Every structure is written in C-alpha cells, then in structure tokens.
Amino acid sequence: MKIKPLFDKILLQELEVKNETGIVLPSIAKDKPNIATILEVGAGGLIDGEQTNIVVKKGDKVLFNKYATSEFKIENKTYLLIKQADILAVLED
Numbered sequence: 549m550k551i552k553p554l555f556d557k558i559l560l561q562e563l564e565v566k567n568e569t570g571i572v573l574p575s576i577a578k579d580k581p582n583i584a585t586i587l588e589v590g591a592g593g594l595i596d597g598e599q600t601n602i603v604v605k606k607g608d609k610v611l612f613n614k615y616a617t618s619e620f621k622i623e624n625k626t627y628l629l630i631k632q633a634d635i636l637a638v639l640e641d
Contacts, residue, residue, distance in 0.1 A: 549622060553590040553629060556600045560584035560612065560628040582614045583639065584628060592632075602632060609639040 553559050562584045585607065592602040604610060616634035620627055 551588060551622070551627065553588055555590045555595055556592055556602065556632045557590045558586055558602075558604060558610075558630050558632055558635065559588040560610070560617070560630060561587050562626070562628065563609070582612050582636075583609060584612060585609055587627070590632075600632070604632065604635060604638060610635045611637040611639060 551559055586604055586609075587606065589602050589604060589606060592600045594600070612628075612630055613634045613636060617628040617630045620629070
C-alpha cells in the first residue's frame with residue numbers, strides 16, 4: 549500500500565536504534581530517537597492563506613520534534629506523520 553501525505557505533511561520512518569556493537573535495541577529499551585528517514589512528502593500549496601513550499605525531500609534524514617508526530621501502523625510497519633514546520637533539521641553525512 550502506498551501512502552501519499554497531503555499538503556505540508558511528511559511521512560517518516562524512524563531509524564533503528566543500535567548499541568555500540570551493532571545490536572538492534574527494542575524501542576522499550578531506550579528512549580526513541582528523534583531521527584527518521586523521509587519516505588514521502590506532500591505537495592505543499594496554499595495552507596491557511598499562505599503559500600507553503602516543501603523544502604525537504606524523500607530520502608532525507610531529519611531531526612524532528614518528537615511530540616509533534618502522529619504514529620500509526622499499516623501492514624505491521626510503524627510510520628510517523630508530521631508537519632514540515634515540526635522538522636527541526638536535515639542531517640547530512
């Protein structure tokens with residue numbers, strides 16, 4: 549199933565949390581990070597009377613405000629949906 553966000557919404561998938569030896573930790577073992585990968589982006593457009601352009605793109609790794617997301621599951625995968633304004637930074641290697 550393909551998910552296409554609307555307007556200024558961004559679809560994220562959290563990165564796996566690994567310890568120093570590379571073992572994936574379950575989400576209950578540690579606070580979830582505020583880092584995720586962008587899977588899809590909305591088209592932007594006229595929102596609340598102002599033109600909104602999307603400045604992030606699919607594949608970007610971003611730092612986000614963890615209290616601003618909506619979490620949901622589809623086909624046993626967990627996704628996050630967030631407004632572009634709640635993305636704090638794009639992480640570059």
